[in-house]
Amino acid sequence: MPLKVLSVASEAVPLVKTGGLADVVGALPGALAPHGVETTTLLPGYPAVLAALRRPRAVHGWDSLVGTPARLLAGTLDGHHPLLVLDAPALYAREGAPYTDSAGRDWGDNWQRFAALGRAAADIAGGAILKRGKPQPFDLVHAHDWQAAMAPAYLRFAPHGADGRRPSVVTIHNMAFQGWSGAEVFPQLGLPAEAFAIDGVEYHGGVGMLKAGLACADAVTTVSPTYAREIRSAAFGMGLEGLIVARGDAVHGILNGIDADVWNPSADNELPARYGHRTLERRRANKRLLEAEFGLDPDDGADGPLFIAVTRLTWQKGMDVLPEVIDHLVGIGGKLALLGSGDAGIERALMQAAARHPGRIGIRIGYDEALSHRMQGGGDAILIPSRFEPCGLTQLYGLAYGCLPVVARTGGLADTVIDANPAALAAGCATGVQFDGVDYDGLAAALTRTAALYRQPEVWERVQKNAMKCDFSWKASGKAYADLYAALTA
Numbered sequence: 487m488p489l490k491v492l493s494v495a496s497e498a499v500p501l502v503k504t505g506g507l508a509d510v511v512g513a514l515p516g517a518l519a520p521h522g523v524e525t526t527t528l529l530p531g532y533p534a535v536l537a538a539l540r541r542p543r544a545v546h547g548w549d550s551l552v553g554t555p556a557r558l559l560a561g562t563l564d565g566h567h568p569l570l571v572l573d574a575p576a577l578y579a580r581e582g583a584p585y586t587d588s589a590g591r592d593w594g595d596n597w598q599r600f601a602a603l604g605r606a607a608a609d610i611a612g613g614a615i616l617k618r619g620k621p622q623p624f625d626l627v628h629a630h631d632w633q634a635a636m637a638p639a640y641l642r643f644a645p646h647g648a649d650g651r652r653p654s655v656v657t658i659h660n661m662a663f664q665g666w667s668g669a670e671v672f673p674q675l676g677l678p679a680e681a682f683a684i685d686g687v688e689y690h691g692g693v694g695m696l697k698a699g700l701a702c703a704d705a706v707t708t709v710s711p712t713y714a715r716e717i718r719s720a721a722f723g724m725g726l727e728g729l730i731v732a733r734g735d736a737v738h739g740i741l742n743g744i745d746a747d748v749w750n751p752s753a754d755n756e757l758p759a760r761y762g763h764r765t766l767e768r769r770r771a772n773k774r775l776l777e778a779e780f781g782l783d784p785d786d787g788a789d790g791p792l793f794i795a796v797t798r799l800t801w802q803k804g805m806d807v808l809p810e811v812i813d814h815l816v817g818i819g820g821k822l823a824l825l826g827s828g829d830a831g832i833e834r835a836l837m838q839a840a841a842r843h844p845g846r847i848g849i850r851i852g853y854d855e856a857l858s859h860r861m862q863g864g865g866d867a868i869l870i871p872s873r874f875e876p877c878g879l880t881q882l883y884g885l886a887y888g889c890l891p892v893v894a895r896t897g898g899l900a901d902t903v904i905d906a907n908p909a910a911l912a913a914g915c916a917t918g919v920q921f922d923g924v925d926y927d928g929l930a931a932a933l934t935r936t937a938a939l940y941r942q943p944e945v946w947e948r949v950q951k952n953a954m955k956c957d958f959s960w961k962a963s964g965k966a967y968a969d970l971y972a973a974l975t976a
């Protein structure tokens with residue numbers, strides 16, 4: 487009998503994505519299947535998710551789910567893996583991004599929108615809504631980030647299920663997003679009074695959704711071993727470090743993998759020229775076309791690398807420092823093609839820097855999945871100067887594509903990139919460049935080192951080959967999750 491897991495999240499590719507969470511939730515069913523785990527994904531019924539459902543079946547209805555009527559629809563995530571969609575128009579049928587309105591402000595009722603997701607998950611997994619075997623009850627609930635983190639709290643404090651509570655896992659993809667509301671929402675959550683406590687949902691006098699999950703889940707995971715250590719400290723724990731320390735051995739670091747069906751340069755339909763580590767020369771055509779796409783001048787005599795960045799433009803990602811080093815980047819013969827969106831001040835600073843260096847700096851504000859593939863397939867090095875990075879996926883894509891990652895030494899970036907220092911180069915294991923200190927000096931020095939490596943074509947090519955041979959598939963991490971589930975359900 488396969489182990490049945492309900493994976494609860496607010497994003498999953500190919501249906502809805504604002505960041506790496508979606509890549510991971512979308513890949514998990516396939517990553518877990520070889521280990522005897524059958525995953526059903528539960529998502530909110532955003533317009534895009536409902537639109538993608540083909541012939542949905544309604545399998546349940548709630549008259550009032552945290553105060554609003556809702557239906558449960560069944561379909562598939564990707565034509566293959568089972569999907570449940572929580573259709574609650576009052577909560578999810580609106581224009582804008584999943585968490586913010588069109589002006590970028592958080593929806594005021596986010597507490598209700600995501601408490602409902604957690605309540606639904608607990609009802610489904612506990613078997614409370616079981617009707618003639620459909621949908622089947624689950625052995626375990628896996629909740630991702632604050633949007634799903636109320637599920638373990640409902641399972642613990644208000645398990646409607648006839649057959650008792652199910653074990654649960656919460657995965658922290660980013661400790662910076664916690665889902666906090668004032669105490670006035672508590673009476674509307676449908677939880678008993680005892681849940682408003684230090685070992686329940688109470689946090690700083692209000693309701694903390696991520697906090698609730700961390701306190702109530704049977705196990706907590708985060709997406710890299712280094713981040714699992716870092717969040718034990720005030721610098722990374724964002725106030726929850728004490729709880730993480732208190733959870734002790736229940737906290738695990740399991741590295742994200744990448745989906746090789748989507749991110750593989752030898753089979754990537756988005757690339758003008760596909761290639762492998764034995765045919766690296768084909769990247770040249772991709773680079774030419776990429777430079778043209780970003781208005782970069784291929785014949786201006788610059789002999790440094792073409793740096794790329796594909797990122798949210800935020801403080802977390804160190805993107806406020808990038809505009810400061812652009813003159814230096816150009817000074818060492820480099821070029822930059824950047825794709826991203828986010829903070830308006832950072833966008834402005836990048837555009838101003840680009841205007842100073844026509845033909846050398848190309849900035850594209852927006853979100854473009856296909857372009858991100860072409861950038862990994864044509865750029866020389868990808869810049870990821872994050873101040874913190876739970877795992878990070880773009881460095882893994884960079885490794886797979888031979889677009890060498892230049893990363894801050896933190897979180898998953900520290901765990902996945904081997905710095906090209908003299909010892910690692912001599913040992914033949916270097917895969918990129920790491921640096922300490924997300925500030926002008928740290929990033930500028932890393933750019934200088936990268937350019938120096940790039941000017942030694944044989945060394946550069948060896949590092950590219952090392953990078954492309956790394957295995958960051960889901961093989962090991964899929965097994966790590968399956969082992970954890972097995973231990974919790976034994």
Ligand code: ADP
Nearest residue numbers: 505506797825826852853854855858878879880
């Ligand atoms: P985070 O989730 O913190 O933003 P990750 O590195 O884990 O960081 O994942 C980011 C994901 O979003 C990657 O798949 C990356 O390629 C993608 N991405 C980020 N910004 C853009 C963009 N502007 N256009 C296309 N893809 C983007």
Ligand code: GLC
Nearest residue numbers: 506507659875876877878879
């Ligand atoms: C978050 C983190 C990122 C991680 C992703 C998927 O968005 O910021 O580091 O890779 O989740 O786990």
